[in-house]
Structures are given as C-alpha cells and as structure tokens.
Amino acid sequence: MSHPTIGNRLVKNVTVQSMRDRPNCLTSGHRACQGCGEALGARCVLDAAYAATGGKIAVVNATGCLEVFSCVYPENSWQVPWLHSLFGNAPAVATGVAAAFKQQGKSDVRIIAQGGDGALSDIGMGCLSGMFERNDDVLCVCYDNQAYMNTGVQRSGATPAFARTATTLPTGNYLGNDAQTGKNLPKIAMAHEIPYVATASIGNIHDLEEKVTKAIHIRGAKYLHVHVPCPLGWGYSPSDTIKIARAAVQCGLFPLFEMERGKIMKSTPIKDPVKVDDYLKSQRRFAHLFGKSASPEALAALQDIADNNIRDYALAENANG
Amino acid sequence: MDKSMDKPFATVLGPATSLSNKTGSWRTMRPEYINMLPPCNATCPAGENIQQWLSFAQEGKFREAWDVMVKDNPFPAIMGRICYHTCEKVCNRNQFDGAVNINLLERSIGDIAIANGWQFKPVLETKKKILIIGGGPSGLSAAYFLRKLGYGVTIYESNIKLGGMMRYGVPRYRLPGNIMDTEIRRIIDLGVNVVCDRRVRSVRDEIRGFDATYIAVGAYRAAKTSAEIADGANVIDAVDFFRKLEDAPLGLPNFGKKVVVYGGGNTAVDAARTVLRLGAESVKIVYRRTINNLSAHDTEIHDALSEGIEVMCLRTISAVNNGKVLLNVMNYDEENDVLSKTDKTDWLPADSVIFAIGQSLDEGILKEMPEISVSEQGVIEIDKNMMTGAKGIFAGGDVIMGKRTVTHAIGGGKKAAKCIDAYLRGQEPVANVKNQTAAFKRLNMTYFSHNPRIDVSRLGDISFEEKDISYSDLKIVAEASRCFSCGNCFHCDNCYGYCPDNAIKKHQDGSLEINLDYCKGCGICVAECPCGAMKMTLDE
Ligand SMILES: Cc1cc2nc3c(=O)[nH]c(=O)nc-3n(C[C@H](O)[C@H](O)[C@H](O)COP(=O)(O)OP(=O)(O)OC[C@H]3O[C@@H](n4cnc5c(N)ncnc54)[C@H](O)[C@@H]3O)c2cc1C
Ligand SMILES: Cc1ncc(C[n+]2csc(CCOP(=O)(O)OP(=O)(O)O)c2C)c(N)n1
Ligand code: SF4
Ligand code: SF4
Ligand SMILES: [Mg+2]
Numbered sequence: 001m002s003h004p005t006i007g008n009r010l011v012k013n014v015t016v017q018s019m020r021d022r023p024n025c026l027t028s029g030h031r032a033c034q035g036c037g038e039a040l041g042a043r044c045v046l047d048a049a050y051a052a053t054g055g056k057i058a059v060v061n062a063t064g065c066l067e068v069f070s071c072v073y074p075e076n077s078w079q080v081p082w083l084h085s086l087f088g089n090a091p092a093v094a095t096g097v098a099a100a101f102k103q104q105g106k107s108d109v110r111i112i113a114q115g116g117d118g119a120l121s122d123i124g125m126g127c128l129s130g131m132f133e134r135n136d137d138v139l140c141v142c143y144d145n146q147a148y149m150n151t152g153v154q155r156s157g158a159t160p161a162f163a164r165t166a167t168t169l170p171t172g173n174y175l176g177n178d179a180q181t182g183k184n185l186p187k188i189a190m191a192h193e194i195p196y197v198a199t200a201s202i203g204n205i206h207d208l209e210e211k212v213t214k215a216i217h218i219r220g221a222k223y224l225h226v227h228v229p230c231p232l233g234w235g236y237s238p239s240d241t242i243k244i245a246r247a248a249v250q251c252g253l254f255p256l257f258e259m260e261r262g263k264i265m266k267s268t269p270i271k272d273p274v275k276v277d278d279y280l281k282s283q284r285r286f287a288h289l290f291g292k293s294a295s296p297e298a299l300a301a302l303q304d305i306a307d308n309n310i311r312d313y314a315l316a317e318n319a320n321g
Numbered sequence: 322m323d324k325s326m327d328k329p330f331a332t333v334l335g336p337a338t339s340l341s342n343k344t345g346s347w348r349t350m351r352p353e354y355i356n357m358l359p360p361c362n363a364t365c366p367a368g369e370n371i372q373q374w375l376s377f378a379q380e381g382k383f384r385e386a387w388d389v390m391v392k393d394n395p396f397p398a399i400m401g402r403i404c405y406h407t408c409e410k411v412c413n414r415n416q417f418d419g420a421v422n423i424n425l426l427e428r429s430i431g432d433i434a435i436a437n438g439w440q441f442k443p444v445l446e447t448k449k450k451i452l453i454i455g456g457g458p459s460g461l462s463a464a465y466f467l468r469k470l471g472y473g474v475t476i477y478e479s480n481i482k483l484g485g486m487m488r489y490g491v492p493r494y495r496l497p498g499n500i501m502d503t504e505i506r507r508i509i510d511l512g513v514n515v516v517c518d519r520r521v522r523s524v525r526d527e528i529r530g531f532d533a534t535y536i537a538v539g540a541y542r543a544a545k546t547s548a549e550i551a552d553g554a555n556v557i558d559a560v561d562f563f564r565k566l567e568d569a570p571l572g573l574p575n576f577g578k579k580v581v582v583y584g585g586g587n588t589a590v591d592a593a594r595t596v597l598r599l600g601a602e603s604v605k606i607v608y609r610r611t612i613n614n615l616s617a618h619d620t621e622i623h624d625a626l627s628e629g630i631e632v633m634c635l636r637t638i639s640a641v642n643n644g645k646v647l648l649n650v651m652n653y654d655e656e657n658d659v660l661s662k663t664d665k666t667d668w669l670p671a672d673s674v675i676f677a678i679g680q681s682l683d684e685g686i687l688k689e690m691p692e693i694s695v696s697e698q699g700v701i702e703i704d705k706n707m708m709t710g711a712k713g714i715f716a717g718g719d720v721i722m723g724k725r726t727v728t729h730a731i732g733g734g735k736k737a738a739k740c741i742d743a744y745l746r747g748q749e750p751v752a753n754v755k756n757q758t759a760a761f762k763r764l765n766m767t768y769f770s771h772n773p774r775i776d777v778s779r780l781g782d783i784s785f786e787e788k789d790i791s792y793s794d795l796k797i798v799a800e801a802s803r804c805f806s807c808g809n810c811f812h813c814d815n816c817y818g819y820c821p822d823n824a825i826k827k828h829q830d831g832s833l834e835i836n837l838d839y840c841k842g843c844g845i846c847v848a849e850c851p852c853g854a855m856k857m858t859l860d861e
Pocket of ligand 5: 117121143144145147149
C-alpha cells in the first residue's frame with residue numbers, strides 16, 4: 001500500500017493513532033493554531049513512545065510554540081511527566097533527567113528531549129551536540145516547521161532556500177532566504193555517529209510510529225527530525241497540513257530515511273511523485289517565486305535540491321527494490 | 322476524559338489540564354459526517370445498496386452481505402448472471418484502475434446462499450389480498466415485497482412455469498434452470514399462492530375478491546415483420562422460439578445449417594447463440610444499423626462474435642423465400658438516427674430465419690377496462706405511484722414505459738409493493754430520500770493503491786452448460802476490498818488519527834463523533850477522508 005490510511009477496520013490496530021484507547025499524551029484544549037502540524041506531530045511521537053514503553057517516558061521541552069501552546073498557567077495539556085526549562089537547553093536538561101533516573105536504577109524510563117527547529121538547530125545546537133557526543137541515553141525529537149514560529153516567523157537554520165519569513169522578506173533582487181545557507185540537522189547528527197538518526201513526516205504516520213518505536217528502545221543518543229507544516233508561517237489553509245506534509249516528501253525536498261552510526265540504512269521511496277513547483281505553489285511563503293517576478297533560477301535551484309535528495313537517498317520508486 | 326487515574330507511571334495531572342479550555346469556541350466551520358449515494362447504488366435499477374454489501378463482503382461476512390442484497394432484490398444469483406450491471410459503468414474505480422466486479426461478486430455471494438440453503442424469514446399474515454397477473458421477475462418481485470409486508474398474494478401465470486422472460490427468453494447457458502428455480506422457490510416459500518397455466522383473458526373478470534392488483538404480464542406479443550414471407554418458408558419469431566425451446570423442444574422446426582437472425586437487441590443475440598447450440602453451422606445476425614448501434618449488451622455481442630456468429634450490418638430483410646432471404650442495403654444517418662432503404666439488394670442463403678425485432682404488450686387482457694389507457698407506444702400508462710387509471714390496479718415491468726430488463730422489472734415490483742401498501746393504508750408512499758451522488762472528485766486517491774480488477778471470462782464451450790466462474794471466498798474478499806466506499810465512512814480512522822486537537826471520539830463499535838467542545842474547525846479530517854464521507858459546514 002502506498003499511503004495507507006491511519007487505521008482500517010480490516011486490519012486491527014495497525015497504528016497507535018487509530019487505537020481507541022491511545023494515550024493522547026498531548027490532550028485537547030491546547031492553544032495551537034487550527035491545523036497545527038507540530039501539535040499533531042508531538043502527539044503522534046509521544047503516543048508511539050508511550051505505547052512502546054508502557055507509559056514509561058519523561059519529556060523535556062524547549063521553548064517554542066509547542067511549549068507555549070500546551071501550558072498556559074494554570075492549564076497543561078501534557079499527560080506525561082513533562083518539564084520545560086529554557087529555549088536552548090532541552091538536550092542538556094534531558095541528559096540530566098536521564099542520569100537521575102539511571103542513578104535511581106530506573107533505566108526502563110525512557111527520556112525524550114523535544115523542541116522546534118530554532119531551539120535545536122540554532123540556539124540549542126551546542127547542548128544538542130554535547131548530548132550526542134556523550135551518547136547520552138536520550139531521544140531528541142525536532143519538530144521542524146522551518147522557522148521561529150512562536151515569535152512571529154523569523155528565519156532559522158532550517159528555513160528552506162528562498163522562503164519568505166519575517167526576517168527574509170523578498171524585496172527587489174532579494175528572493176527570500178539565501179540558498180546555500182542553513183543547516184542540515186539530520187546530517188549534523190549523523191556526523192556524530194550516534195546509534196540512530198531518522199527523519200519522519202506527519203504525512204506518513206505509520207512510518208513515523210515505526211521509527212519512534214525503534215528509537216525509543218535504543219540505548220544512547222538518538223535523533224528524530226519530524227517535518228511539521230505550519231499553516232500560519234507557511235501561508236496555506238489549515239485543512240492542507242497533511243497534504244503539504246505529504247507533498248514535501250513526494251517532491252523530494254524532504255527525504256525520509258534512517259541512519260545508524262553514521263551510515264544511511266534505509267530510505268522510503270517516493271510513491272506518486274509531486275512536482276517541486278506544485279509543492280512550492282501551495283504556500284504563500286514561496287509565492288514570490290511565481291508570477292510577475294518569477295525566478296527560474298531560484299526554482300531550478302530548489303529542483304536541484306530535490307533531485308540531489310532523490311539521488312543521494314535513493315528515493316526513486318524502483319531504487320530500493 | 323481525564324486519564325490521570327489509570328496512568329501507569331508518575332503522571333499526576335488531573336485538575337487544571339487544558340481540557341477546561343474549550344477550543345471549540347474558535348470555530349467558524351464545523352466538520353460533519355455524511356452519507357452520500359455511491360454512483361453504483363444510484364444507478365442500480367433495483368436500488369441495491371451495493372456499497373454496503375461490498376463492505377460486508379470485504380470482511381468475509383457473506384451472510385450479512387446477502388441479507389443486504391435481498392433487502393432490495395430477491396434474486397442475487399440470477400442478477401449476478403444476467404443483470405446488465407450499469408452499476409459497473411459508473412463505478413468510480415473506472416477512473417482509477419477498473420470498476421469493481423460487482424456483477425460477479427453478486428453472483429458469487431448468491432451462489433453461496435444457494436449452497437447454504439439460506440431462506441427468507443417467514444412473515445405474518447394480514448387480511449388484505451393482492452392479485453398479481455404474470456409470474457415474471459416483476460410479478461415475483463412484487464410478490465416478495467408484498468409478502469414481506471404481510472399481504473396475502475396470489476399469482477396467476479399463463480405459462481406452466483414461473484419466471485417470465487428469465488425462463489422463456491434468457492438461455493440456460495447464461496442462467497441455469499436450477500439457480501432460477503431455487504431463487505423463485507424461496508419467494509414462493511414465503512407463502513405465495515401460485516396458479517400456473519392460468520391465462521388471464523380479461524383483468525376485469527379476475528380482480529373481484531382482491532384488494533389490489535398488479536399487472537406484470539410483460540411484452541409477449543412478437544412484433545410483426547413487414548418482410549414478404551413465401552409459403553413454406555422456415556420462419557419463427559423469438560418469443561415462440563424460446564417458449565418452445567423451454568416447454569416443447571420437439572415442437573421446434575428444423576433450422577437447417579444456415580440460420581439468419583434478424584434484429585439487433587439482446588434477444589437477437591441470444592437467439593443466434595442458442596440456435597448455434599442447437600446445431601446450426603452458420604449463424605448470421607442481420608441488422609439495419611451499424612455495429613456500434615446494436616442495442617445488445619457489449620459482452621453479449623463480444624461473446625457471440627467469439628463463438629463465430631457474424632453480424633451483417635446496414636441490411637434489412639425484405640423477403641424470405643425457401644432457402645434464401647432478400648436483403649436491402651440500408652442507409653443510416655447516425656447523427657439524426659434516420660434509416661432509409663436503398664435499392665441495392667442481395668440474396669443470402671438461409672435455411673431458416675428467426676425474427677427478433679421486438680415484443681409488445683398483448684392488450685387483449687385490458688378489454689372492458691377503458692379506465693386503463695395504453696399509450697401510442699403500446700405500454701400501459703401509470704401515475705407516479707404506479708397506479709393505472711383504474712383504482713387499485715397497478716402495473717409495472719415490461720408492460721410500462723421504460724427500460725426492459727430484469728433488473729428494472731424487479732425494481733418496479735419493489736416500488737409497486739410499496740405503492741400498493743401505501744394505497745391500502747390510505748397514504749402516500751414515503752418518498753425515498755436520495756442523498757447526493759459521491760463523485761470521483763470527492764475521493765482522496767492518496768489512500769488507495771492500484772489493484773487490478775479480478776476479471777474472469779464467462780465464455781465457455783458452445784453448449785447449454787454454464788461456465789462456472791464464481792469467485793472463491795478469498796477472491797470475493799479481494800475483489801470486494803477494491804471498493805472505494807464512495808461517500809460512506811469505512812472506518813479508516815484518518816479523521817481520528819489526524820485531528821491535531823483530539824476532537825474526534827472513537828466509540829466502542831468503531832463509530833466516530835466530532836467533539837465540538839474542542840474542534841477548532843481546521844478541516845484536516847475532511848480533507849483527508851479517503852471516501853468523501855465528511856464535509857465542512859458553517860457553524861451556527
Ligand atoms: C431473449 C431475451 C433475453 C433477455 N435477456 C435479458 C438479460 O440478460 N438481462 C436482463 O436484465 N433482461 C433481459 N431480457 C429482458 C427481460 O427478460 C425482461 O425485461 C423482463 O423479464 C421483464 O419482466 P416482467 O416481469 O415485466 O415480464 P416477463 O418476464 O415478460 O413476465 C411476464 C409474465 O407474465 C405472464 N403472462 C403474460 N400474459 C399473461 C396473462 N394474460 N395471464 C397470466 N400471465 C400472463 C408471462 O407468461 C410471464 O411469465 C431479455 C429478454 C429476452 C426476450
Ligand atoms: C534565550 C531565548 N531567546 C529567545 C527566546 C524567544 N523565543 C521563544 S520561542 C522562540 C522561537 C522558537 O522557534 P522554534 O524553536 O523553531 O519553535 P517553533 O515555535 O517554531 O515551534 C523564540 C525566539 C527565548 N524564549 N529565549
Ligand atoms: S468504488 Fe464501491 S461504492 Fe464506489 S462506485 Fe465503485 S462499487 Fe460503488
Ligand atoms: S481535524 Fe479536528 S479540529 Fe480539525 S476540523 Fe476535524 S475535528 Fe475539527
Ligand atoms: Mg520552528
């Protein structure tokens with residue numbers, strides 16, 4: 001099946017998300033925008049980890065939308081032990097939490113550090129790299145919505161080339177975020193040769209749950225990078241969150257893969273390919289690349305990124321056999 | 322809602338969760354579960370709920386599937402063989418990788434019912450009595466539905482066996498007698514009073530003692546040909562041909578080696594294929610228009626051609642002599658459907674000719690009943706509730722205006738039963754609420770993978786034996802699983818799994834409900850519904 005449904009009455013409980021008694025680690029009443037990909041991504045990741053460990057997880061959250069929309073005093077949406085400290089230190093705090101549990105002989109409790117792309121690729125990169133280097137027993141999950149959404153859509157190290165953000169407004173010859181800038185966090189994680197690095201998308205929940213389930217039991221440092229579209233920051237209708245998440249994968253701009261100890265182990269071939277242009281056109285943050293001031297060079301550069309991904313990660317449908 | 326009490330591990334949250342923040346207040350549009358009419362259901366002349374029985378078949382619940390079928394059609398095994406399945410033409414899966422093989426699934430499940438001896442549930446008696454004139458599919462269908470409503474039903478049938486054109490038309494290699502007999506018997510076993518070999522000569526004389534009457538005598542009078550037929554020429558009309566074949570095969574003429582069949586409908590094709598099975602060496606169908614205009618069903622034409630039957634188009638038979646027929650070449654203006662005879666002629670050797678140029682109602686039975694009008698086209702006129710001009714006398718099937726197929730006849734019988742029931746209770750029949758049809762563009766193809774239709778050729782040896790092509794249980798499940806479930810929830814859980822606000826409740830039985838306390842109205846659930854069974858509406 002190419003893109004199976006989340007569940008199906010014909011196949012019992014194929015995903016945690018289809019289970020009637022799924023944990024809902026992030027419960028209702030949170031203040032995420034309509035159609036927020038990050039809220040969905042966090043629930044899917046934590047529910048899968050919860051299901052895989054019998055509920056023995058503890059979560060450390062960086063500052064960002066995910067934290068702000070989920071705990072507004074005196075309310076809190078988290079149904080798991082959950083801790084927030086600062087914007088940049090979640091991986092380090094998680095290291096401490098893991099050490100504390102270990103000290104108590106409770107190494108069955110699995111620790112997750114989570115945050116946005118800003119928190120992890122920019123301000124918290126040092127803490128993250130240290131956590132990787134020490135191979136601490138933590139799963140770090142980055143919810144990548146490709147900008148600093150919580151403070152009003154500023155550019156981050158994960159903002160794609162040519163995207164418009166509040167700090168990369170296209171004007172004159174400037175076409176938005178510079179190409180060739182930014183950081184590829186999964187590759188940076190891979191360079192640390194930690195036991196497990198993977199990418200996932202909320203457009204493919206089966207794949208996401210599989211990766212979480214696998215990662216959560218691995219001892220040592222793990223990194224999961226989840227693509228989570230943001231209707232507000234990217235400029236699209238909230239109903240299209242899944243469609244856009246799926247298209248990012250299908251056009252090659254967001255490859256799905258797994259790496260172990262610095263090597264690519266597996267990638268998910270693209271079914272039903274989508275044109276890069278169509279993916280870009282669906283979001284206002286790329287609108288300046290089309291129409292009057294259209295830039296064929298910019299589009300070609302983005303197409304190149306997708307083509308390179310398809311080649312480097314062997315994403316063409318027949319590539320993986 | 323609050324799960325803090327059954328958490329296995331250190332969770333202490335309880336009061337002051339965000340559940341007290343009812344985000345439903347943000348919403349301007351709300352999602353809604355809807356049931357749309359799948360195109361197959363919309364098109365089925367018997368009004369079957371195809372999508373629903375396919376959904377049971379997918380789960381291997383064949384009895385449940387059959388129960389759904391017979392709610393609308395008492396003849397699954399028959400229809401699974403001889404219905405022209407317009408449902409498949411409109412199946413949304415045509416626009417993906419080929420229609421669901423609805424017809425063969427119906428046949429396969431109908432056969433399972435026969436093998437297991439499944440019966441209809443007995444019914445209670447009411448005092449009212451209804452007369453049905455004609456024991457073809459329409460009369461039998463009306464009898465079934467009326468019996469289920471508890472009415473006493475009597476059928477008068479002029480032939481010695483029930484079945485109408487299913488028996489005295491459709492050949493046995495397409496519909497074996499035992500299959501037909503079993504499905505008819507099931508209806509009779511509901512306690513229908515059947516009088517065969519009882520020709521009604523005048524409706525007026527028969528209706529006394531009955532509270533209502535249903536006329537379903539079909540179209541049994543063969544149309545007369547204008548061709549000049551020489552004395553002693555070997556000709557027979559199709560109606561006569563099939564009746565003799567069934568009841569008195571010895572009465573059939575010797576057709577000789579070369580047989581010509583005249584006509585372009587299913588009857589002509591059936592007659593041609595039948596006479597081939599009786600031993601004819603060459604069978605030619607002569608038809609006035611072009612091959613694309615043949616009104617016979619495509620698969621029938623295909624099967625006939627594969628068996629070596631030839632179709633001679635743009636010809637009319639002007640005369641039949643001993644051993645040959647005179648053909649005139651026709652001119653056909655396809656755009657305006659205008660036919661004209663040219664002077665060009667041709668002799669064609671023919672030991673015998675079967676005329677299959679149409680049948681009409683035998684109006685004789687309506688004499689002394691001026692209230693019942695017969696239209697110019699020779700069909701009985703009825704009102705929207707299927708009643709003729711005479712109070713309490715209804716008509717349907719081939720005797721009224723409309724498509725002449727077994728399926729329409731069955732649908733007519735069903736509707737007539739409903740109308741008769743309403744009439745006898747002094748009420749208007751309850752109109753069917755028809756939901757909007759679920760078009761292909763409402764479906765989200767992301768969630769379906771290509772999976773070709775399991776096709777099986779019906780074409781067997783040239784004999785009166787039917788080819789056994791019914792699916793195995795496994796194949797039933799596989800083919801039924803191809804259904805998109807157009808416009809009706811199939812519990813894929815996409816809405817439940819994708820909602821960022823957990824605003825969809827999944828109940829014990831798998832059914833789903835929007836929790837409007839928390840739904841922010843983003844519309845993801847609607848966008849990701851594979852089968853178009855949700856929609857956004859303005860919030861009040
Ligand atoms: C050769 C042939 C092949 C066909 N193949 C197909 C097919 O594959 N699929 C399909 O859907 N349709 C097919 N049809 C059409 C289909 O058979 C008819 O549309 C259908 O049978 C009509 O049903 P009915 O009940 O209205 O009439 P009929 O089937 O004609 O039944 C009428 C009944 O009334 C009886 N009757 C007539 N007059 C009297 C009277 N005065 N008193 C008492 N009883 C009387 C008749 O004996 C008969 O039993 C075919 C028709 C023919 C001729
Ligand atoms: C040290 C520090 N600098 C700046 C901020 C302000 N701030 C809060 S959230 C945020 C952006 C978060 O972006 P990201 O990590 O990508 O998460 P998102 O909101 O996009 O999910 C910023 C800049 C802060 N809280 N702390
Ligand atoms: S896919 Fe299923 S519900 Fe849709 S038209 Fe075809 S058979 Fe009917
Ligand atoms: S996905 Fe959830 S929040 Fe969005 S419209 Fe559907 S029920 Fe409401
Ligand atoms: Mg971000």
